[in-house]
Amino acid sequence: FKLYGIRPDSLPRELGFKNGDLLKSVNGLPLGGVDQALAAYAKLRRSDKLVLEIERKGLTLSKEITFE
Numbered sequence: 128f129k130l131y132g133i134r135p136d137s138l139p140r141e142l143g144f145k146n147g148d149l150l151k152s153v154n155g156l157p158l159g160g161v162d163q164a165l166a167a168y169a170k171l172r173r174s175d176k177l178v179l180e181i182e183r184k185g186l187t188l189s190k191e192i193t194f195e
Contacts, residue, residue, distance in 0.1 A: 128149070128150045128158055128164065129147065129148070129149050129150075130144055130145075130146065130147070130148045130149075130150065131146050131147070132146070133145065133146050142190075142192060143190060144181075145183065147183070147184075148181050148182070148183050149181065149182040149183070150179060150180075150181055151180045151181065151182055151187075152179070152180040153167050153171060153177055153178070153179055153180075154167075154170075154171055154174065154177060154178050155178070156170065156171070174194075175193065175194045175195075176191065176192070176193045176194070177191070177192045177194075178190070178191050179191075179192065
């Protein structure tokens with residue numbers, strides 16, 4: 128899933144996302160389409176930590192988000 132329309136003072140910007148980032152997986156679960164995204168949501172909706180794999184300008188990045 129490609130991220131676009133991230134505004135300067137928005138939560139995604141505060142979390143470090145940039146326009147054009149490609150979200151590839153969450154906690155190792157691939158996000159190659161809607162079915163995979165819904166399955167990941169069902170498994171992770173109560174998680175207190177997410178590890179995201181992001182592709183930005185051809186580079187793969189890992190971002191960890193912890194909810195308190």
